[in-house]
Amino acid sequence: MTGNPIINIRHAAKSYGSLEVLKDISLQVTKGQIVAIIGPSGSGKSTLLRAINDLDPLTSGEVWLEDEQVNKPLPPRQYETHINKVRQNIGMVFQHFNLFPHLTVRENITLAPKMLKGITGAQAEELAVEQLTKVGMLDRIDYYPSQLSGGQKQRVAIARALAMKPKVMLFDEATSALDPELVEEVNLVMKQLAEEHMTMIIVTHEMGFAQDVCDRVLFMDQGVVVEEGPPDVIFKNPANERTRNFLRKHLRGRN
């Protein structure tokens, strides 16, 4: 399970004007690893995650996906081609699902594989069925997103990302927008992916989930990784004062 990292972030830094959002962050994630990123709002978690597929480009630093640099310096036109290829390997799940409302569940799943991988009718159907079965949404294949609950939407969004057969999945607070009773169904899908050894980087506010599912936890604050380690250490015995303060606030009233 060890070896070369799938994701290798080297000295990532990002500023908006004079605001330093990420300050020299380095992170390696190996195949099958599940990394949770926790931290207060505004600490740069989303920015870091979105730098991995270059949705929010870094100011400096490098992001590597296996042996390919994601944010490779290239002339704009070549860069477009390059990044579109790279992104096919990096699945992303958003807080607000971002399903395509004008397409059915089936079409949401097959749009990108059809356009980018040239798969045809029968293969596309098979792919949709396979991915929707995985997230328990096969019976909604002909529905439109607006006809689904939040939890169902998120499961479809996960299936949509998986349909590209990515090497790594990024989750940005995938359950934060859900009613509490819908959180579990999405967590279950993510747990199942964990069992299948999908490499995942998960930004989350759910400490219980991070503790159960993840191999490593990063605590971020003000653009730096303050502390990182196995969940048992971070949650039960954090070394840093800021981590302790954050966890005290977030674990209170839960469990």
Next chain:
Amino acid sequence: MDTDLIIRVFPYFIEAGWVTIQLSVLSMLLGLVCGALGAAARLSRSVVLRFIGAAYVSLIRGTPALIQVFILYFGGPQIGIQLEAFEAGVLALGFNIGAYMTETMRGAIISVDRGQTEAARTLGLSRFETFRAVTLPQALRLMIRPLGVNINALIKGTALVAAISVVELTYTAQRYIGSTYKPFEMFFLAGAIYMAIIYVTGTAVSWLDRRVALK
């Protein structure tokens, strides 16, 4: 009200109404083309195109439509472009409504949620693929109603070309007033036909909007 007179002139007004419809349809088509090009220019990554788009919109919206009609019809010959009144009317009305349609279309495109683009780009779709498969289909649905408002304004705006003697509804009403001295009846009749055209158009727009509405 002189109903006999109305019945007598009715066929001529129907003919004039047909001219109004032709003016409306042709200038609408031209407007849609100008609107699509204008919106593409306004949203382009090229500074030059953005400037051209913005200049087009502010030029048209900053001057009276009547002046635009006059410039094409009376000003054209001075620079060697001799147009029939009907042609000048279609061009002026089309360019005019195109500027408003530019803003309508641009508005619809930019009001598609940013998360939609992000989701598509994240899957690996290029800018263009994202626009074609994700942004545009949603924007088209969003722009039907506001385009309907533009078209409504356009139909009423066709009355302007009476000023260059295109024999459409308003011009016809004026002409019959000259011979009958019954302005109320003539304008009433013209107004009723405008309203019928607008009612049908409005119904069609609503029908289309409902048909393609997001489920």
